[in-house]
Amino acid sequence: MNVETKLRIDNVSHVYTGVDGESLQVLRDINFEIARGEFVTLVGGSGSGKTTLLRIVDHLIAPSSGVVLVDGQPVQRPGGKISFVFQTDCLLPWRTVIDNVAYGLDLRGVPKKEGRDRARTYLDLVGLATFANYYPHQLSGGMRQRVNLARALAVEPDVLLMDEPFAALDAQTRELMQMELLRIWRETGKTVLFVTHQLDEAVFLADRVLALSARPGSIREIVSIDLPQPRDLDTKRSPEFQMYVKRLWNLIESDVRRGFQDEGAPNN
Helix, strand or coil: CCCCEEEEEEEEEEEEECCCCCEEEEEEEEEEEEECCCEEEEECCCCCCHHHHHHHHCCCCCCCEEEEEECCEECCCCCCCEEEECCCCCCCCCCCHHHHHCHHHHHCCCCHHHHHHHHHHHHHHCCCHHHCCCCHHHCCHHHHHHHHHHHHHHCCCCEEEEECCCCCCCHHHHHHHHHHHHHHHHHHCCEEEEECCCHHHHHHHCCEEEEECCCCECEEEEEECCCCCCCCHHHHHCHHHHHHHHHHHHHHHHHHHHHCCCCCCCCC
């Protein structure tokens, strides 16, 4: 294994079995590596297994076959060196912002003062230090997702998994959050695997994009994004950027059109 490899997915397949005993293969023979500090995005049509793959990486689901390794060691339980940012912010409404950020630290037995000090550090990183004593209902959607990101970072993971974290945001807030995420990624050096349905988002954020085929999902192609860093929103207006978006659409278009009429597709 390359010494720079942080995350490795080795021959992962997954089959769901329904209550009626029928089987549905969602993923088949997934193989890829992510280098330390690399930002990789994952795209594919609905039902291609993107979310299932993220859950397997964090061991929220055990794969039917294959193995996930971080630093060469099999992932055998959720958490540990991995944090998961879900599509919804999942903040606890009865806890203040700082207490939400420190929640994972509380669960790990970190002393309260140490946990709150670390939570403040990450609130400052996401630009919300002045909102530490607010409650989630007092924040905008974009602010809640920044709190969600701070909570994931506060446990200081090596790998950050993100499952369409900006899907519920309006278009303008989504673009600002993309910029914020790239800034935080540069400052922290985290290894990121990010699922999105938005091809322009996938290209804008990524060092590489993994395109999954229709169910059972397998890797159709891995596209390296050769655009300069740091990126800004003007990057999206360049011909090179649009070329990458078109290339990805060409890779998944037929699957997306077929999936439009597919009534199955659990766990996209």
